[in-house]
Amino acid sequence: MKIAVASGKGGTGKTTVASSLFSVWPELSAAIDLDVEEPNLHIFLGPDPRRLKTVWLEVPELDEERCTYCGLCSQLCQFKAISIFDGVGLTFPEMCHACGGCFQICPAGALKVVQREIGSIHGNQRFLMGRLRVGEAMSPPLIRAVRREAERIFDPSMDLIIDAPPGVSCPAAAAVRDTDFILLVAEPTPFGCHDLKLAHQAFEPFGIPMGVAINRSGIGDDEIYNYCSGKGLEIMAEIPFDRAVAEAYSFGRIVARFSEKMGSIFRILADSIRRKVLQHQAK
């Protein structure tokens, strides 16, 4: 089974929860960090993962000798990555989304495929992560490449725990789609509740079972509890706020290993997630 840990708001504790779940997970599992803009899971799981591969996108380069300046490619391109006018042709590879349309449409064979590096994949036997190249704007293709790599190298019987990026737009959607369960990590604060609502709305159309883990419980107000009960979203764990836990986290330590109490919170959470997935699969 594939479990995505997501949030909407950043910094609510996705990586804390993902690393802890991975450390107590009762079956053989692998962890995947899909927060490719700012991956942090490896800090908790160590040792440093090896660089496995570079991920490229196929973008166009103009061969001026062959180009007839007909402009079909620039008319097709929706991303302003090619500009053709009066005997001048320019490509802007950093704008390109790699749809491949320009290569298809060019009647003169004047567009050559070149590669743009978008990032890299790192990992070891039970861990994979993507790292977006600094300056690169598009993370979803890298997220999808890491997911393909996970399918290729991990035994299908292994459970996968996915650390998703924050937000509710395309990168988050690319990370949580086609999973068996989405665990939303949220804080009981006005920001936390507002962004939980956004995440819940964004992911609901996927038809994947969802549950909530409340992190730093006790720091804010009750709004989030009212929202969850009103929407039938189960609160599957509450991780109490504790300054000593925050300090352990600051050193990159796995919170589930901090104390017996924390360990038990995450073991219970892991069991309830697994039960929910199995129940859903049985239907």
Next chain:
Amino acid sequence: MKEILIISGKGGTGKTSVTAAFAHLAEGAVICDLDVDAPDLHLILDPVNKSTHDFISGNQAKVVPDKCDGCGKCVELCRFQALSLKDGKAVVDGFNCEGCKVCVTFCPAEAIDFPDNFCGRWYISESRLGPMVHAQLFPGEENSGRLVALLRQEARKIADNARADLIISDGPPGIGCPVISSLSGCDLAVIVTEPTQSAIHDLERVAELCAHFKVPACVLVNKADLNPSLAKDIERRAKQGGLVNVGRLPFDKIFVQAVLAGKAVTEIDSSQNAAALRKAWQKIQSILNNGKIDSKGEAER
């Protein structure tokens, strides 16, 4: 007119609380929430909406089933796995569709329409701390970079008309598309970080991004007493990397309390936190006004 962007790399370090405090201290700046994906600044500023606008950007493929003969050409050409055949007809997966128009262009039966994509709304508002420009991208939508660019353009118009000399923007987390769109051409980035291993890792990447786009950056360490030795380490590394340290904020419940009260920290607090924020704000102003940073990593006065 100057533009300052509050960013962090890692989420949850306190960008929005810091932005609200600076907006309060700046008096009369135009305020902009560029985290269009999960905006929160309006929860503190409680703005009164003056105008609402649809954000229409890009297009999305839409198969006309009566025209589709199920040849599968679109499925073969789509690089985003957005098309598949179901009961002999092509169907579009809206979440995967990138709006590239390849399927529309090459469909032999001309069976794919390409309607405009209505991806969100943006607002011009008035708040007690100044005019505000903000937006909400619909959940799961793309084009956040374009929406960010649009908000910045609107903020500049408002600043021009109001003769405001400053725009303060709350940025998105990460280093990808919306962050790049928020950052390019800014006068100063304020990186809010915290003394955790994760935040240090993310700070390095976001600082590298600022350097890549040639935007000067300074660092504000939030929750500094959570791990004082790491806080010191961050400041040392920041200085080595040519970033100015503008201050430290203590780890304090006042941040959550202020949000619960719908106030900026500096509006309700006269303690340590507010003093540290005021001092940081003074340093930032001096960096903005003088435009240079001396060799000790301190802003020149």
